[in-house]
Amino acid sequence: MSFATVRLGFLHKTIQNYNTLLTRCAGYKSSISLETLYPNSSLKLTTPSFNPDPKEKFSGFIPIEKLDITYSASSGPGGQNVNKVHTKVDLRFKLSEADWLHPDIRQKLTELHAKKLTKEGYLIVRSDVTRSQQLNLADCMRKLREMIRDAAVTKKEASPETQERIRQRHLKAARMRVAIKREESLKRAMRQPPVLDL
Template sequence: MALRKFINFNTFNIIRPFCFKSAISLENLYPNKSLKIFTPQQTVEQSTGGFTGHIPIEKLQITYSRSSGPGGQNVNTLNSKVDLRFHVESADWLSSEVRAKLMEMNKTKISKEGFLILRSEKTRSQQLNVADIMQKLRAIIRAAEAEPEPISEESEERARKRKLKAARLRLQEKRNRSFTKSQRQAPVDF
């Protein structure tokens, strides 16, 4: 208590940040860097190299609703579930090949109007669910953009042998089942 009388709190607040720095402070982890935390405005041009990861938010329809499942009163008061609707055909920032492949790969998730519908209620935070759903959309677009790997001759041969073996087993089981059923029937006298 006695020490408190002699400390000028205005000077203490100025000196305090310089008293102790943790080994894992931002200044030590990233020396000579500006530590201002902000989200820069991105102006991404359409590149010929493919999908850059930038998704224009204005081209998406994002709605929020109440999540289901456990969460107590938080579930009843906050709109944390995120529904994303993305019109694939009008996505001029994607190439036509990627759009066609997106439509082919995700036919069950596309509505009659042509909207790709994704939902996220993974967390109880609206912002984290938006981040999760954007990550899902990026993964879907990158999967559609990726070139399929060529199948080697060994893999083709293994697949052919598996199919032949499966067909043989199926026919053998069919014969066994037929024999079992024929043994159950009463003998026929002529």
């Protein structure tokens, strides 16, 4: 038997051992795997379908396909990376044509954010707080969601009695502040040595 034959047989045996090891590793299940922890579960991960409640004005869902999203270079420190990577996010949509928003919310958004609207009627939300496109996009979506929720909530008007109570509380606080200032001023004046007139 030649050396080459022995060597070939050794390589063949090594490859067989490696293949059996791979199949064993692929078949390994941890004692804390999902199948062990939840044996009766189907283990099928699904994304729930979105069915908005018709009674709600805004459910929190924003259809991203109806938004115009553009990326540009961020300002501020960051070295050459700022020049190479476009991480600033501009999120815009035409407020008058946003059929996914309740008409009352659209009207309120127009009133509240008239300064953010362009001449064409686009509402623009910007973010460049991080050096990541995805994080800036998430920040824009959060800002937009907060703007819509603020417009969706109708603020209660305080009753005249409550308003008077609040006014009295503010007046009392102002009087206390003036009284404390006078006390402090008197303390500082008492610390001064007496002035002798000759």
